[in-house]
Amino acid sequence: MASLFNAQSMLDQPSYSFAQPTSHSEPRQHSFYPYTDNGGSTLGISGQDFAILAGDTRSTSGYNINTRYAPKLFKIGGDGPNNTGSKIVLSVVGFAADGRALKERLDTVVKMYKYQHGKDISVGACAQRLSHILYSKRFFPYYVTAILGGIDEEGKGALYSYDPVGSYEREQCRAAGAASSLIMPFLDNQVNLKNQYDASQPQGFGKEPLKPQPLSRPHVESLVNDAFTSAVERHIEVGDGLQMMIITKDGIEETYAPLKKD
Amino acid sequence: MNHFPQAWGRPRDDVYGQYNPSYLPQSHGGTQQPITHTQSPIVTGTSVIAIKFKTGVVIAADNLASYGSLARFTDVHRLKHFNRKSVVGVGGDVSDMQYLDRLLKSLDVEENYSTGSHTAEESETDPAMMGANNLHTYLSKVMYKRRSDFNPLWNALLVAGLDEKNKPFLASADLLGTTFSGPTMATGFGAHLAQPIMRRIVPDEAASQQLGREEAVQAVRDCMKVLFYRDARSMPEYSIAVIDEKGVELKEKEVLENQSWDFADKIRGYGTQTV
Numbered sequence A: 001m002a003s004l005f006n007a008q009s010m011l012d013q014p015s016y017s018f019a020q021p022t023s024h025s026e027p028r029q030h031s032f033y034p035y036t037d038n039g040g041s042t043l044g045i046s047g048q049d050f051a052i053l054a055g056d057t058r059s060t061s062g063y064n065i066n067t068r069y070a071p072k073l074f075k076i077g078g079d080g081p082n083n084t085g086s087k088i089v090l091s092v093v094g095f096a097a098d099g100r101a102l103k104e105r106l107d108t109v110v111k112m113y114k115y116q117h118g119k120d121i122s123v124g125a126c127a128q129r130l131s132h133i134l135y136s137k138r139f140f141p142y143y144v145t146a147i148l149g150g151i152d153e154e155g156k157g158a159l160y161s162y163d164p165v166g167s168y169e170r171e172q173c174r175a176a177g178a179a180s181s182l183i184m185p186f187l188d189n190q191v192n193l194k195n196q197y198d199a200s201q202p203q204g205f206g207k208e209p210l211k212p213q214p215l216s217r218p219h220v221e222s223l224v225n226d227a228f229t230s231a232v233e234r235h236i237e238v239g240d241g242l243q244m245m246i247i248t249k250d251g252i253e254e255t256y257a258p259l260k261k262d
Numbered sequence B: 001m002n003h004f005p006q007a008w009g010r011p012r013d014d015v016y017g018q019y020n021p022s023y024l025p026q027s028h029g030g031t032q033q034p035i036t037h038t039q040s041p042i043v044t045g046t047s048v049i050a051i052k053f054k055t056g057v058v059i060a061a062d063n064l065a066s067y068g069s070l071a072r073f074t075d076v077h078r079l080k081h082f083n084r085k086s087v088v089g090v091g092g093d094v095s096d097m098q099y100l101d102r103l104l105k106s107l108d109v110e111e112n113y114s115t116g117s118h119t120a121e122e123s124e125t126d127p128a129m130m131g132a133n134n135l136h137t138y139l140s141k142v143m144y145k146r147r148s149d150f151n152p153l154w155n156a157l158l159v160a161g162l163d164e165k166n167k168p169f170l171a172s173a174d175l176l177g178t179t180f181s182g183p184t185m186a187t188g189f190g191a192h193l194a195q196p197i198m199r200r201i202v203p204d205e206a207a208s209q210q211l212g213r214e215e216a217v218q219a220v221r222d223c224m225k226v227l228f229y230r231d232a233r234s235m236p237e238y239s240i241a242v243i244d245e246k247g248v249e250l251k252e253k254e255v256l257e258n259q260s261w262d263f264a265d266k267i268r269g270y271g272t273q274t275v
Helices: A007-011 A096-117 A123-135 A180-190 A217-234 B094-113 B120-125 B132-148 B190-201 B213-230 B262-266
Strands: A041-046 A051-056 A059-061 A064-067 A073-076 A088-094 A144-151 A157-162 A168-170 A173-177 A241-248 A251-258 B043-045 B048-052 B057-062 B065-067 B070-073 B079-083 B086-093 B155-162 B168-174 B179-181 B184-186 B237-244 B247-255
Touching: A041 A088, A041 A144, A041 A157, A041 A180, A041 A217, A051 A073, A051 A088, A051 A144, A051 A157, A051 A217, A064 B179, A064 B190, A073 A096, A073 A241, A088 A096, A088 A123, A088 A173, A088 A241, A096 A123, A096 A144, A096 B132, A096 B179, A123 A144, A123 A157, A123 A168, A144 A173, A144 A241, A157 A173, A173 A180, A180 A217, A217 A241, B043 B094, B048 B086, B048 B155, B048 B168, B048 B190, B048 B213, B057 B079, B057 B086, B057 B155, B057 B168, B057 B213, B079 B094, B079 B237, B079 B247, B086 B094, B086 B132, B086 B237, B086 B247, B094 B132, B094 B155, B132 B155, B132 B168, B155 B237, B168 B184, B184 B190, B190 B213, B213 B237
Parallel strands: none
Antiparallel strands: A041 A051, A041 A173, A051 A241, A059 A064, A073 A088, A088 A144, A144 A157, A157 A168, A241 A251, B043 B065, B043 B086, B048 B057, B048 B184, B057 B237, B065 B070, B079 B086, B086 B155, B155 B168, B168 B179, B237 B247
């Protein structure tokens, strides 16, 4: 049989009749920017035996309001597409399409965990997994600020906050999104009692700062309401509705209250 | 016997000569230019608008495809009928719209080839028929995938129809994969001009559940007129579709009626007038 190749090439490595791809082509130039900011704000506070996550429901692009009801809070795990029986909540704010993709990935992972291990994932493990998911896209990040809430293995309220590439930390409270710079100082003062001193003490430098105590659920709910009604006044991307999810050992309670639509 | 499996089935060089790689991309030894992606839309369609009402959804878009400021094609149908339950309205790049249309056609074949409910009575009761919500999920994932590949489909889509429970469904997806839904939706210029008018009629979900079919159709027609008055990339001939439990009623040759510029002399606040 006639050889397909000449003698020279027979000695070489096996080869194709056309050149192998040597390296990737030239770096491409892009004018397409794959991100946008959909505005809105989220907030989480943890208590003794509960955690509360809240977010407004407005979705914006520029000065336009896309819709007045686009939830930023998602139940994670549980059963079926409605996540019945779930005890973990993820809130995402920033680029809504990435937020949805992130939520769907975490939800799948948490559901797979239950099928594989026969028990619900702990919030701590879920929190670390979320960090890994975010970091896995370190060089093309999910452009979102995430807050994860649940109940830890001791029955205490647990709250984890993230940056877009997966740095995370467990905290008592955190505000994120468009109005985070308006809400966070309020929470520092009202939840962690920063710059608050015992009023009954005499004036002077030796005053004892107040020690933060775990807050009751009605108190936290009213703080969340105050934070959002104030943010709505001062930030144009925040408004329309306030969605809250309260996680306790018994499950998730969901509430919705209208905010100003202007 | 040739012992190099990668050469099996290939034309023999000693018979046919060396393979000519010139048409291949540069990365494969060819002289082709690098692969290019859409960096901006070329032939474009303008707004799509839609309103949900008590038992269904109305959606409309004009029949113009512009080439920059040139009104290039005047008979381009931008409402795509998918099945008995859903219609997709497409704004933005027209060639990407045609790609999406082919994609939807093949999806429809895939969905119905084996289950094959194509007689009228069968499709009437088919519980597995894709709802508009399923179609929207599919399209939004296509859009998000393409933006993540830095090769976007330069469109803004409205998906209108009924979900699996035959409830009215209306949602949008755009070139970034962003999705949202609401009782009224508008893409492009319509988001500025038509959306405020529609929101006055249907401020929330509850109001859309009170709205009758006739009122919804009239509201959409009024909005198409406002858009023609003020959107320079629009035309007076448009398509309008109503989707409800009876199926899809799509008209593709509607013309704006009762046009009048009588209101123009009462406009104050900008332009050259001094009073």
